Amino acid sequence: MISKGLEGIVANSTRLSDVLGDKGQLIYAGYDINELAGQVSFEEVIYLLWNERLPTRAELNQLTANLRVHRELPAQVVSFLQETPKDANPMDVIRTAVSMLGLYDTTKGYDRDSNYARCLSLTAKIGVVTGYYHRARQGKDLPPIRTDLGEAAHFLYLLDGKEPTQEAADTLDLAYVLHADHGMNASTFTARVVVATLTDVYSAVTAAIGALKGPLHGGANEGVIHMLKAIGDEDKVDAWVDEQLAQKKKIMGIGHRVYKTLDPRAPHLRNMAVKLTDQLGEPKWVRMSERIATRMKEKKGLNANVDFYSATVYYSLGLPTDLFTPIFAISRTAGWTAHILEQLSDNRLYRPLSEYTGTPVGLTVKPIDER
Ligand SMILES: CC(C)(COP(=O)(O)OP(=O)(O)OC[C@H]1O[C@@H](n2cnc3c(N)ncnc32)[C@H](O)[C@@H]1OP(=O)(O)O)[C@@H](O)C(=O)NCCC(=O)NCCS
Numbered sequence: 001m002i003s004k005g006l007e008g009i010v011a012n013s014t015r016l017s018d019v020l021g022d023k024g025q026l027i028y029a030g031y032d033i034n035e036l037a038g039q040v041s042f043e044e045v046i047y048l049l050w051n052e053r054l055p056t057r058a059e060l061n062q063l064t065a066n067l068r069v070h071r072e073l074p075a076q077v078v079s080f081l082q083e084t085p086k087d088a089n090p091m092d093v094i095r096t097a098v099s100m101l102g103l104y105d106t107t108k109g110y111d112r113d114s115n116y117a118r119c120l121s122l123t124a125k126i127g128v129v130t131g132y133y134h135r136a137r138q139g140k141d142l143p144p145i146r147t148d149l150g151e152a153a154h155f156l157y158l159l160d161g162k163e164p165t166q167e168a169a170d171t172l173d174l175a176y177v178l179h180a181d182h183g184m185n186a187s188t189f190t191a192r193v194v195v196a197t198l199t200d201v202y203s204a205v206t207a208a209i210g211a212l213k214g215p216l217h218g219g220a221n222e223g224v225i226h227m228l229k230a231i232g233d234e235d236k237v238d239a240w241v242d243e244q245l246a247q248k249k250k251i252m253g254i255g256h257r258v259y260k261t262l263d264p265r266a267p268h269l270r271n272m273a274v275k276l277t278d279q280l281g282e283p284k285w286v287r288m289s290e291r292i293a294t295r296m297k298e299k300k301g302l303n304a305n306v307d308f309y310s311a312t313v314y315y316s317l318g319l320p321t322d323l324f325t326p327i328f329a330i331s332r333t334a335g336w337t338a339h340i341l342e343q344l345s346d347n348r349l350y351r352p353l354s355e356y357t358g359t360p361v362g363l364t365v366k367p368i369d370e371r
Pocket of ligand 1: 253307
């Protein structure tokens with residue numbers, strides 16, 4: 001029997017995260033996401049996913065220092081970011097740059113320590129790749145790497161060339177925490193399938209970025225902002241949603257393959273969105289979002305997912321719309337790399353079957369001029 005889209009299929013076991021769709025619960029290595037959110041930093045979550053336990057202070061300091069030391073990009077990758085088309089999709093640029101990083105990785109060996117070193121280096125660099133491309137495409141200078149800022153604050157510093165406010169850094173840090181891992185989602189599955197051939201870590205993460213880019217996966221958050229702008233006003237929401245549904249179009253940021261109730265990440269992002277839009281004096285974005293969510297619940301029984309409110313949070317932080325999915329990629333690199341290490345620790349090639357629905361066998365080959 002075929003399960004289209006592998007719905008309901010258990011493809012592997014993992015100790016890293018669990019998505020309980022009927023309860024609306026997300027667990028990272030034994031911790032409910034609601035327990036982690038607001039209590040731990042993104043760096044602590046990286047440690048948790050890589051080691052299956054939260055770090056002590058000394059272990060966190062060590063990880064933080066290691067990540068900061070590995071931020072500097074190879075000169076050739078910096079040149080690529082400066083020379084690549086300025087109107088490129090940033091996800092394409094990041095995907096290419098991550099692939100390039102593999103060329104300049106001098107780590108030898110394929111043991112866990114070597115692969116861990118590659119995962120650490122990639123996790124440290126992906127935010128820098130994104131920040132530098134954003135600066136370069138505007139013709140701006142590339143700010144020197146700093147080692148006194150955490151992952152979220154450093155990314156915001158690279159975008160603006162100046163240190164962010166504590167509130168902005170904390171907001172992005174929490175968004176990173178919420179997006180770090182999510183069971184056997186499409187891009188994580190991609191990373192695991194690719195690395196299970198015993199290819200390299202860079203190939204696996206490059207493929208995962210390609211999967212995340214799609215609008216049915218990480219690309220949905222950009223779609224949410226385009227949708228809010230297209231609707232324009234709260235009183236136009238119902239008619240707009242009804243029209244989209246009549247045309248059998250998807251509403252971005254709504255629905256989920258696994259969650260049959262509320263995505264537990266959504267309320268955290270909603271709270272952040274409410275706070276930020278209030279401060280900006282633009283509460284209409286959240287009000288419109290609430291109206292869309294209510295209408296979709298009424299009409300289709302579907303709930304908002306992680307991308308629905310993260311879009312408004314990033315928009316309120318002044319982040320460009322086409323960096324929303326790259327930001328997702330930066331935080332999900334923690335999960336991808338953890339899954340890559342886990343896959344390699346007990347590897348077996350993924351090789352499912354397919355049902356053949358083509359022409360029954362028996363055709364004979366006619367000479368080419370007679371076909
Ligand atoms: C996430 C998603 C891909 C899951 O898809 P899925 O499990 O394959 O579910 P399907 O696409 O088969 O949808 C099942 C039904 O719900 C409807 N549906 C699901 N999400 C919908 C949405 N966002 N807008 C409108 N209808 C939706 C489908 O049209 C279908 O309805 P039907 O049975 O009347 O034809 C899907 O909900 C979606 O496309 N959402 C929008 C993109 C998004 O926000 N992605 C980020 C996910 S975190």
